[in-house]
Amino acid sequence: MVVLEARQLTKRYAGLPAVSSVSFSIGEGDILGYLGPNGSGKSTTVKMLTGLLEPSTGHVLYRGRDINVDLPAYKRKLGYAPEEANLYSFLTGWEYLELVGTLREIDAKRLKAKADSMLNDFAMFPHRHSPISSYSKGMRQRIMLIAALMHDPDALILDEPFSGLDVSMALVFRQVIKLLAHSGKAIFFCSPVLEVVDKLCTHLVLLRQGAVVACGAIEDIRSKGMAPALEEAFLQLTERVDSDGLAANIVAAVQAPC
């Protein structure tokens, strides 16, 4: 069953398209990797999917219904980890989770048990009473992921979830995503890295300048021998620059007389 659907999503900023006519659907158990270089429109899509940003045209549907019909109900079913961990830095990790859990209407006793258990698994338990302002980037990211998962959402939207995590935590979290998908959750995550998407996803959407250039089930892409073509398409998007020449230019600019 389709959980989340983007239908012809378009977003223009001052007339310029950041996302153009993007459509996809995510079923129960699907992990959709949303792949594209910097500035290709991934986060803009995420903000529309989560109901934070109104599309210029197009719709987001949750289980066949426009999310705007009942946005609060949709948000209760949704787990969202944004690109940047802009948390309330004056709160402690625990206070933040308590706040989010209360907003999500988790029973206070269960909330404490759940948060304690997850803080422990994410190696954040010893730091739970320190202010978020004292956390490293990866620590903030961990708290944000706990907050996104704590109410056991049906759909998960993760904007570059691995960007701040160290290798071992990234491995653990990758497995968490797989297990959640196996239990029937619908998962959407953005990444600028092909390998990450390739290892984890059941479906893929490749984006360039806001438009879909390739999409499909990873299995189909592989079985139809499309993987090399996809890799080629991705390389063309990301590595069209002469990296050595560009690096030399940057260093020359750095070292130019001040």
Ligand SMILES: Nc1ncnc2c1ncn2[C@@H]1O[C@H](COP(=O)(O)OP(=O)(O)OP(=O)(O)O)[C@@H](O)[C@H]1O
């Ligand atoms: N609030 C805004 N106002 C104007 N333009 C914006 C705004 N937000 C995003 N854009 C533009 O939309 C385009 C897509 O940006 P977006 O943040 O969606 O890219 P992204 O794929 O998430 O990139 P990254 O990999 O760097 O996170 C960019 O050209 C960006 O400048």
Ligand SMILES: [Mg+2]
């Ligand atoms: Mg982004």
